[in-house]
Every structure is written in structure tokens, then in C-alpha cells.
Amino acid sequence: MTITSEVFQVGGDGFTSSLDGSVYLINTCGHSALVDAGCGKSVDKLLRNVQNHGTALSQIEYLMITHCHYDHTGGIRDIRERTKCKVITHELDANFLEEGDESVTGARWYGGSLPGLTIDIKLTEKRETIDLGGRKIHAIHVPGHSPGSLVYLMESEGLKVLFGQDVHGPFHDGLRSSREKYVRSLNLMISLQADILCEGHYGIFRGKEKVEAFITSFM
Numbered sequence: 001m002t003i004t005s006e007v008f009q010v011g012g013d014g015f016t017s018s019l020d021g022s023v024y025l026i027n028t029c030g031h032s033a034l035v036d037a038g039c040g041k042s043v044d045k046l047l048r049n050v051q052n053h054g055t056a057l058s059q060i061e062y063l064m065i066t067h068c069h070y071d072h073t074g075g076i077r078d079i080r081e082r083t084k085c086k087v088i089t090h091e092l093d094a095n096f097l098e099e100g101d102e103s104v105t106g107a108r109w110y111g112g113s114l115p116g117l118t119i120d121i122k123l124t125e126k127r128e129t130i131d132l133g134g135r136k137i138h139a140i141h142v143p144g145h146s147p148g149s150l151v152y153l154m155e156s157e158g159l160k161v162l163f164g165q166d167v168h169g170p171f172h173d174g175l176r177s178s179r180e181k182y183v184r185s186l187n188l189m190i191s192l193q194a195d196i197l198c199e200g201h202y203g204i205f206r207g208k209e210k211v212e213a214f215i216t217s218f219m
Contacts, residue, residue, distance in 0.1 A: 002053075003196060003204055004156040010034075010049035013201070016042035019110055021071040021200040024163055026154065027055050031133025033062040034085070035152060035163045035198070039110060040074035047082060060085045062121075062130065064139070066165035067146040068093035069175070070107040070114055072200065077117050086120040088130065090141055093148030094119040104146075104176055123150070142189065144182020145169055153192055162211070164189055165200030168218050186219050 001009040003024075009015060011023025020038035023046060032055050038046055047057060060083040065073060068089070076087055076097070089097065096104045100116035107114040123139055130137040130152075138153040145166050152163040167189070171177035190212050197205040197214065205211045 001204075003198065004159065004161065006156045007161055007198070008053050009198070009204070010053065011036075011038045011042070011046045015049060016046045019071055020046075020075075021069070021165060022198065022203075024198050025050055025053060025055060026132065026137070027053065027059070028133050028135045030059055031061060031135070032059040033064055033130075033132055033137070034060060034079065035064050036066055036072040036165060036200070037063060037075035037079050039071045039112060040076075040078060043075050043078040043082075046075065047079070057083045061132065063087045064130070064137070064150075064152055064163075065089035065093070065097075066151065066163065066200070067149040068096045068105050069146065069166070070105050070110050070112055072165060073097060073105065074107070074110075074112055074114060077115075087117075088121040088123065088139070089119055090139075090148030090150050091122040091124050092143070093146055094122045103174055106175060140188070140192075142182070142185035144178050144180075144185045145171065145175070147176050147178075149185070151189060153194065159195040160193060161196045161198065162189065162192060162194035163198045164194075164215075167197070167199055167215055168202065183219055186215050189215050
């Protein structure tokens with residue numbers, strides 16, 4: 001599904017496995033990145049969807065992970081092996097992925113397994129910039145759903161596009177969630193004044209008012 005001429009949805013319920021969180025493709029003049037990896041049960045279909053949007057697998061430079069949960073990370077290993085991309089996540093969630101923690105990542109909830117894997121780039125600051133072929137993508141720390149949750153913000157066609165996976169939560173002690181921190185993070189997301197929100201399970205929201213209304217509904 002085309003969101004802008006540079007942003008596409010390529011994974012998630014209706015696109016790949018019904019267990020997958022949404023997966024988004026960014027392609028800026030031949031420099032590409034994926035946002036999240038799904039649970040790993042439909043990687044072949046996911047990568048075919050990428051290619052169907054005119055993106056060669058060799059063009060994928062980054063796999064930008066929003067948080068450590070299995071429905072967004074189970075496909076990391078296969079995607080990296082097949083594209084040779086670098087995996088990015090926040091250091092506070094990287095530990096759970098590298099240790100293969102099947103409780104905090106929620107893998108057990110899905111009846112899956114998540115062997116430990118290496119994270120290539122661990123972000124540490126509240127806000128950092130990723131360079132994708134000269135285009136800037138901002139990675140912003142939004143703790144709450146998980147300790148190291150991130151959103152990614154870019155401009156495409158003059159619009160601010162926010163990849164805000166799992167804005168809705170849920171919040172659970174076993175996932176190391178913090179409702180208090182996430183309310184602050186929701187306010188931060190509203191302040192970004194995004195024109196388009198690409199969410200993890202609820203689809204695409206267009207227009208600042210609709211984006212703000214959706215985020216506010218979970219406060």
C-alpha cells in the first residue's frame with residue numbers, strides 16, 4: 001500500500017502473517033529502510049512485497065526497530081541475512097533481543113521463540129538522526145510500552161510522517177511497561193505535529209487532527 005511516493009506498507013495483518021505488527025518500507029532515491037520486521041513467519045512474502053514496490057533487497061540499508069516485542073522483531077534474523085542491512089534499536093530494548101528474552105519480548109505470548117541476536121546500532125539519546133542517502137530520519141525515544149520504544153519521524157512530499165508503532169499499548173508488568181512514562185511519550189508524539197501516523201496495528205491516519213485524536217484516545 002502506497003502512503004507517499006517514498007513510504008509503503010509491506011507487512012502486517014492483510015499483507016503478511018496475521019501475527020505481524022505493521023512493517024513499513026522507506027525508499028528515497030534508491031536508499032531504503034524497513035521499519036520493523038514482523039514475527040518472522042512470512043518473511044518471504046514480506047520481501048516479495050518490498051520487491052513489488054520496485055526496491056531491490058540489496059538497497060535496504062537499515063532495519064529500524066521500534067521496540068523489542070516479538071510481533072515486530074521475530075523476523076530480524078532472516079531479513080538481515082537476506083538483505084545485509086544493519087539493525088537499529090534503542091539500547092534499552094537491545095538487551096532483551098540480544099539475550100533472547102522470550103518473556104519481555106512477548107515471544108511466549110505468541111507461542112514463538114526468539115534466539116538471541118546481535119544489534120548493529122544501539123541508540124542511546126532521547127533523539128538521534130539516521131542518514132538514509134542524505135535524507136534525515138529522526139529516531140525519538142518514547143518509553144512506556146517498552147523501556148526502549150522508539151518512533152521514527154521523516155518528511156516526505158512536504159508531510160511529516162511518523163512511524164509510531166503500538167501507540168495503543170498494551171501495558172503489562174511482564175513487558176516492563178510504564179503507563180506513566182507512556183503518557184508523557186504520547187504528549188511528546190502529539191507535539192511532533194505529524195501529518196501522517198503509520199501505526200503498528202491500527203493502520204494509517206492522515207491529517208494532523210486525526211493523528212492527534214487517535215493518540216489522545218489512549219491517554
